Amino acid sequence: MSFISIQDVCFSYDEDSAAPKAVDGVSLDINAGEFVTIIGHNGCGKSTLAKHLNAMLLPDSGMVVVDGDDTADENKTFDIRAKVGLVLQNPDNQLVAGIVEEDVAFGPENLGVAPDEIRRRVDKALKAVDMYEYREHAPYKLSGGQKQRVAIAGILAIQPQCIVLDEPTAMLDPSGREEVISTLLKLNRENAITVVLITHYMDEAVLADRVVVMDGGKVLTQGTPEEVFSQVELLKKHRLDVPQSAELAYRLRGCGLKIQDIPLTQDDCVALLEEALR
Template structure:
């Protein structure tokens, strides 16, 4: 039987500053499980509840109602918070907010130092994790001199150095340019496939979700679609009706089909599109 990394049961969440009389929940009765080693993407427009959901997954928020378990630990029990955050690390939107030191390797060492890891082990972890995110050659550099994509990779190394089983990326590419986004996304995919770390990617860039094992689409605090990328993105009309796009190649296939071209509508990448067009009679 597959092991759960995260299990959410009938989770409801209401922000305290919301009007007491308001019945509006930011998360409204969400149940889901994230399997160990899975790459899960959570999509949704602004205000859909996806980031609120992410913050429940490492005990930054506690449910108003329902339960969240991280490797069996109840997030609403304060005694578990420290353990949960070691198991489920988080990388946020703005890398500048996560960098605490003036030298790259010191920044990566910060988390393990706080965990009380012995200095010799810290040194090994820092070097290993910087190599994993392809930033080892910058280990002596000042983080503020790095590009946005490089800073975000240092932030990822800092989380990796704490050896979590799961990393949650909360719109971690939103502030980056296309090349920085590509760098970070490649790093995210690699830590999932090569090192077996569970990845939860919260994003509003559809292309980023193409390689996920599974996609969850949220709207108005609820899960409204769930499945592999092909089945989610081929529902172009439905995605557009909730204010979301689909990957460019999927959209192109959809438009071609509408105009009488006999082509598959579940195409996700340029290579797939080229192959499909070459096979047209």
């Protein structure tokens, strides 16, 4: 049984039924403990889909089931949001309190958790994202990567089983991106938290267990990073990036070089070329 099951979901922001749908018949399963990335252009429906995972949006047709509960069930809304946390793109706009630790406490406070327990959760969450020393700082003085990690801690304090992140690194510099991604990998591996990461960066996408490519509100293709990025032609046709190593290998294969697995990392690519040139 998958943790989140998306079943033939359609959603449109427009009342007009002729207008193109933001999400158009998507079916997808997210398993517990998985690290899934969703890639695609702006406007491909990935952010809209993300908001369906924690009942921020409800499907026009089809359904989303989170841990056995239908998101359309109003009595379950807050249970679902406590199970699936959503982190947004702009870290500035997610921090609601003037002090880091008070911000992290916001979620459990809303859930009516006892004060001592909140304290414990806040400390734990801040340690998990490596921001414990900054607990008494004002958020606006932190770097982008630090702010985004605080935002993640704010979600962790709710103790969700799954975190969905909508382009959390889009506004960050390379070191901020690295901080956020390594935090996510750690949470996924050590704390067994399911991660759904929406991103534009292919170097982030290749780290996942599974990559889902969306276009025009539909799922274009999905599979392991190796499976997805070896379809260089399809990705190029939809003007999506592929890692440079994959592109090089793909073009060499086009000229007749025998390549079994398209290399996604620098080391794999070097090994492959070394072999071919020897």
